[in-house]
Amino acid sequence: MVLIQGESAMAWYDEAVFYHIYPLGLVGAPKNNDFNREEIVHRLRDIYPWIGHIKKIGCNAIYIGPLFESEGHGYETRDYKRLDARLGDNEDLREFVEKCHEENIRVIFDGVFNHTGRSFFAFQDIKKNRENSQYKDWYCNVNFYGNNEYDDGFSYDNWGGYNLLAKLNQRNPAVKEYIADVIRFWVREFDIDGIRLDAADVLDFEFMHMLRAVANEVKADFYLMGEVIHGEYNRWVNEGTLHAVTNYHLHKALYSGMNDHNFFEIAHTVKRLYGMGGNTTDGIRLYNFVDNHDVERIYTKLNNKAHFVPVHIMLYTLPGVPSIYYGSEFAIEGRKERNSDDSLRPAIRLEDYKSAYTDKPCTRLIASLGDIRKNYKALSYGDYREVILTNRQYVYSRNLENEHIYIVLNNDDNACELSIPVEGDGEFTGVLTGKVYKACEGRINVNVPASLGDIIVIKEGNGRENKTAVAAPIEAAIQNGGCDTKTAAAAPIEAAIQNDGCDTKTADDISEQSTQNEVYRVINKPYEDMTIEELQEAILEKMSKNGPITQDMLRSVRENVYPDSLLNWVRSFR
Numbered sequence: 001m002v003l004i005q006g007e008s009a010m011a012w013y014d015e016a017v018f019y020h021i022y023p024l025g026l027v028g029a030p031k032n033n034d035f036n037r038e039e040i041v042h043r044l045r046d047i048y049p050w051i052g053h054i055k056k057i058g059c060n061a062i063y064i065g066p067l068f069e070s071e072g073h074g075y076e077t078r079d080y081k082r083l084d085a086r087l088g089d090n091e092d093l094r095e096f097v098e099k100c101h102e103e104n105i106r107v108i109f110d111g112v113f114n115h116t117g118r119s120f121f122a123f124q125d126i127k128k129n130r131e132n133s134q135y136k137d138w139y140c141n142v143n144f145y146g147n148n149e150y151d152d153g154f155s156y157d158n159w160g161g162y163n164l165l166a167k168l169n170q171r172n173p174a175v176k177e178y179i180a181d182v183i184r185f186w187v188r189e190f191d192i193d194g195i196r197l198d199a200a201d202v203l204d205f206e207f208m209h210m211l212r213a214v215a216n217e218v219k220a221d222f223y224l225m226g227e228v229i230h231g232e233y234n235r236w237v238n239e240g241t242l243h244a245v246t247n248y249h250l251h252k253a254l255y256s257g258m259n260d261h262n263f264f265e266i267a268h269t270v271k272r273l274y275g276m277g278g279n280t281t282d283g284i285r286l287y288n289f290v291d292n293h294d295v296e297r298i299y300t301k302l303n304n305k306a307h308f309v310p311v312h313i314m315l316y317t318l319p320g321v322p323s324i325y326y327g328s329e330f331a332i333e334g335r336k337e338r339n340s341d342d343s344l345r346p347a348i349r350l351e352d353y354k355s356a357y358t359d360k361p362c363t364r365l366i367a368s369l370g371d372i373r374k375n376y377k378a379l380s381y382g383d384y385r386e387v388i389l390t391n392r393q394y395v396y397s398r399n400l401e402n403e404h405i406y407i408v409l410n411n412d413d414n415a416c417e418l419s420i421p422v423e424g425d426g427e428f429t430g431v432l433t434g435k436v437y438k439a440c441e442g443r444i445n446v447n448v449p450a451s452l453g454d455i456i457v458i459k460e461g462n463g464r465e466n467k468t469a470v471a472a473p474i475e476a477a478i479q480n481g482g483c484d485t486k487t488a489a490a491a492p493i494e495a496a497i498q499n500d501g502c503d504t505k506t507a508d509d510i511s512e513q514s515t516q517n518e519v520y521r522v523i524n525k526p527y528e529d530m531t532i533e534e535l536q537e538a539i540l541e542k543m544s545k546n547g548p549i550t551q552d553m554l555r556s557v558r559e560n561v562y563p564d565s566l567l568n569w570v571r572s573f574r
Contacts, residue, residue, distance in 0.1 A: 011221040012061075012106055013194065013243065014285060015380045017316075017370055018323035019059040022293040023047060023067060024074050025345030026326055029086035032072050035119075042088040044096055049350055050326075055103050057329055057363070058370015062100060063196050063225075065110020067093065073341075074110075075198060076117030076164050080182045081189075090189065097190050108194035108223055109186060113179050113211075114203055115158065115165040118150070123166055127152060138175055140167045159199060170207035179207075180214045187218040200226025200236060200245060208241040225287050234276045237284040247286035247320055249273065254290055254314060255298060258307040261411055263394040267386060270318060270396075274384065285380075288320035290328070293345050297325075297334035299362075305331075306451035308362055310409045313432070313453045316369040317398060317407045319384050324366060331362040365432075372431055372455060378403040388418060388569060390560045393448070395420055408446055409453035418446045419543060420456075430454035527570055535566035542570065 023029075027043035054062065066074030069082045083093045100107050116123060122135035126142065130153070136142055139156045146155025148163045159165040168175050186192050197203065197211070203226070215222040228236055228245035236242050253269035256262075273286065290298040290311055299308060308331060315322045327334075327348050334344045356363040373379050382400035389395075392412040398405045404423040408430075410416050421443050422428065428437040428444055433454045437444040448454065523534050530538065536557050543549050543557075560566055 010381075011223075011243075013221070013223045013225075013321065015374075015377075016061040016106065016321050017059045017373055018061045018063050018287070018321065019054045019057075020289070020292055020323050020325045021047065021050075021062060021064040022326070022345045023064055023087055024084070025293070025342075026050075026348055027087065028347030029084075031342075033070060033078075033084065033086055035069075035078070035085065037085055040085045040089055042092055043086065044083070044088040044092040048096065048099055051099050051103055051105065053350060055105060056357070057324070057367045058374060059324065060104060060374075061106040061108070061193075063108050063110070063323065065196065066112055066198075067109060068112075071117045071119055071164070075112050076115075076119075077112050078117050078119040079121075081185055094190055097192060101191065106193040106223075107190075108196055108225070109190075109192050110198060111183075111195040112198045113168065113182075113207075114170075114199040115167045118164060118166060120166075126154070130154065137172055138169055140169050159202070170204040176207065176210050180210065183211070183214050184218055187222075193219070193221075194223025194225065197224065197226040197242070200242065201228040201231065205241065208236070212241055232276060233273070233286060234284060237286070244285055244287045244321065246292075247273070247288045250286070250288055250318070250320070251290060251295070254311055255301045258311055258411055259301075259303045261392050263389060263391060263409070263411065266314070267389050267394065267396075270384065270386075273319070286320040287323060288315055288318065289323040289325065290315055291325045291334070292323075293325070294341065296336055296344065297328060297332060299328065299331045300333045300335050304411075304413075304451060307411060309365060309451065310411055310453045312365060312369060313407060313409060313455065316373050317379055317405070317455060318396075319398075322369075322373070329363050329366040330356055330360060368432060376403060376405055376457065378405050387420060390557070390569075392416070393418060399423075404458065406456040407453065408448055408456060410448040411451060413450050415447060415449045418448065419443050420446055422456075424458060426458065428456050428458055430456050527567055532566065535570055536560070538570050539566065 023044065027046045029041075029043055066077070067083055067087065068074075068077055069079035069084050070076050071078060074084065083090050087093075097107050118124075122138045125135045126133045126139070130136075131144055141157045142154060143156070144154045147153060148155050150163060156163075157167040159167055170176070183195065186195075195211075195215075197208075200208070208226075212224060215224050223244075224242045225244045226236055226242045226246070229248050233245050233247075233249075236245050249269050250266075250273065253266045257265040257269075276284070291301075298311060299305065302308060302311065327346065330353050332346070332348075334346065337343055353360075353363075357367065358364075376398075378398040378400035382398035382403065382405070385397045385399060387395040387397055387406065392410065393416055394407075394409040394411075395418060396407050398407070406420060406422060406428075408418065408420065422439055423442075425439045425442065428439060429435075430437065430446075431454075433452075435446075435454065437446060437456065444456070446454070446456070523530060523538055525534075527535065527538065539557050540549065540554070560569070
C-alpha cells in the first residue's frame, strides 16, 4: 500500500481475499419490506454456517450488504442503524461479525451514502412540511415548483434516473455529521473493519475526505473501498480519500480477453493500471473481481467454460485484492433477464454443496488459489513483470525480494510449450498441477494443456522454502457444463522431467510437424529498429537455440503482430 500518515506499511486488506455476499438474495428474503417489526425473521442466522465455508476456501474477509432497513433491494435505505427486518435484528448482525472475527475473518459493510429511500425520515419530513422542513437542504436541488411520478408536489435529484433513490446533499454539514455518526455507530455496535461505498464514482470528493478522516479515527486500518466503474482510479484512491476501488477495467478485460482468445487485451489493461500506480510494490491495490451482484456470473459469461481455470488464476495472481462472489466458487450461472438482477442474487443452500470440495474441480481450484495466495507474499506485495505475451499464451511474474512466482496461462484449445526465463537454476514446482520443471541456463520448458495454467515457484531445497503443499492436479479441461458434471480426473502431469537435458522431446514434438530443422536468420540491427516480421524472426531464432520449435510455438509468434509485445518477448531471452 501507499504509505499514509500514521499507517503501517502493511494492513490486513493488503493481504485480503474477499468473499462477497448479497444477503437479501442469499437467504431468499422477500423482495419487498412491509416494515412490520413484529414479524422479524432471523434469516441472517442462516449465513452463520457459511463462515466456515468461506474460511475453508481461503477467504479472510467478507464484504456483505446491503444490510440496513430498506424498501426493497436494499439500496433505498430507510434506517441506517437498524438491520433490515427481513434479515433479523441488530443482535443477529452483531453475532455474525463476532463469529467472523473468531475465525480471523474481517467484515466490511455496504455503505449506501449517496442516496436514501423515500421512506427515510428526512425525506418524509420534507413531504410533510415542505418549505418549512428543517431537512429541505439534506437533498440535492429540491424544487417545490416541480413534481414527479409519485406526485410529491416537488422534485429532487436522484441516482441513475430513479426517484426511488433520492440523492443526499453531501456538502451539507448536517448530512456529513449524520453519516459520520452512522459510521461511528457501525464500529461501536458491530465492530466492523471497513466499508464498501456504493456509487463512489458520484460521491462528492469533499465528502469522501470527511469519510477518510472518520475512518482514520474509528479504527486502525479501517478500510474504505468504493464502487467506481470507469475513469482514472487514482482520482479516488489516494491518501486523502479511499484505499481501493472496484476494478471494472480488469473485470471487463478478463472475460472478454478470454472469450476472444486475446491476452493482449488483458495485458494492456494491466499496463494501463500500472500507469495509475496500481501495480508497483508501493502502489494502489484495487479490488479485483470477475462477477458481483450487478453483473452476470463469470461462468455464464465465458464462451468456453474451461476458461474458468485461467480466469481465476489471473484473479488471484494479478496485482490487486481478489474477491469471490457467493456461489461462483460452485460455478453457478447467473444472467440478467428482463432488466432484473434477481438471477444474479439467488438463494443458495450451503447444504446442497457440501460435497463440492471433492466433486467440483472449480471449488477445489478456488480453495487451492486461496491457500497459495496466503502463502506467497509476492502475490500481495510483489511487482508485476510481463514475461511472454501472445494472443493465446500469457506468462508474467510477481516478484518480492527473493520470491519469484511465474504465472503461466494458455487460453488455446490446444496444448502449448513455452520456454520461460526464470530467476535461478534448479527445480521449480507448479503448485496447481504438481509438475516439476528443471531449469537449464536460466530457462524452464513448460507444457501447458489447453485452457489451463499453472503457478510456478522455486522448489524446496533450492535455497527457498516451499510454503504450500502442491494442490491436487486440476483437470485438463472442464467439459460440457464443467463443474456441474462429474468427469474422470485427467491423468496427472508428469512429476518431473525424466532426462537431464532441457530439450527433452514431448508428445507435441512427435505428433506435430516439427520446425526444428528450419534455420531462422539473424538480423543485425537494434530490436527497436526492427519491423514486426524481423522481430518475429529474432524471437524464433532465439527459441531455436533452446530446442525444437513446434507448430504451436510457431503459430504463437506469427499471430503476434504487436510491436511492444514482440519487443518485450525478444528481450526476455538471455
